[in-house]
Amino acid sequence: MRLLAFVFALAFASGAEARGPQGPLPISKARAQLLSQGWSPLETFGTDADGVRWSLQGDAGSMYRHGFIEVEICSGTGLNFCSFNYVRGGKCVSLQTQGEFKAGAYEPHVVRRTTTCPDPDDLHPPTKAKP
Template structure:
């Protein structure tokens, strides 16, 4: 266990002793101050009540990775900075303010960085309510982002960050860490993008088509990339380009009634796996 995790465990020890239901398993519901229910349905993550932040141990924060750190713009984020952590994202959801933070980072290939010993602090105003953490530490948590208009998505801190869970608020104000949603509503609810993370592109494209996204082959391509040619030959003509180094990223384009969808895969398999996507919504 790292020094960071020992400090976090020491901070949370009184909470764990006061709430033995946590020992029943990750899906047990515990209570924070004010009667706020806390629940994790994701085995790799825990959410526990907390009233103060642990001090961060000194961590490496190379300039190469500075673009991953955020300037604190809320009082909650200021508390995280004051405790010595590096803020990666601030995001409001329901009546709460979430702040994701890490001890530090280390540089990797292809302009990537690995964020270390990440957590998510949840505040109500300036009062800390709970902390989401990974018992195994490492790069399990990196940042959060808005998701679906009323939830947050928790991302890993790995060199190639991937979504690991969703953070949602119930009607009663309870906070739950849940498995990734089956789909994301985008463009004001006019379209949905199914969860295709980690799926080979040949499977992902079929799922996307069932949700109304049509492959859009490019009118022209630069160069004569053999990986692009192979994917076209294997029935994926919407591939636009592939990187010949690093993670082996490839880009694909799809069109729908609400806008355009860009998909990125990673790896050098015959059908590489989906690593991310973005949507550009059509106006009107």
């Protein structure tokens, strides 16, 4: 359900678009700009009901394995929206992207930038229940 809400929120929400002179920025360029301004990648640990981390599935998993530890989730269908989180001084920036990822070939472009922080419950690895 949360994934469906994520997809609809991205499709219909308004927000500041991160653009360069040639249009929307690829996530790697937008990320480099944020890092140069003192923002840090914010890793999240949200999981599906079966305990699998969102950031390790599909395109999110591919981007995570290529160093984008701040990727929270990707829709995996349609326009393939993804969410990336950054923090600086207790404030958050979230970038939403559109498009697929293939290392060295193509990457998603930023279509929205907000000051939304991730759910606090997703900021720490889940604790395992003791038997």
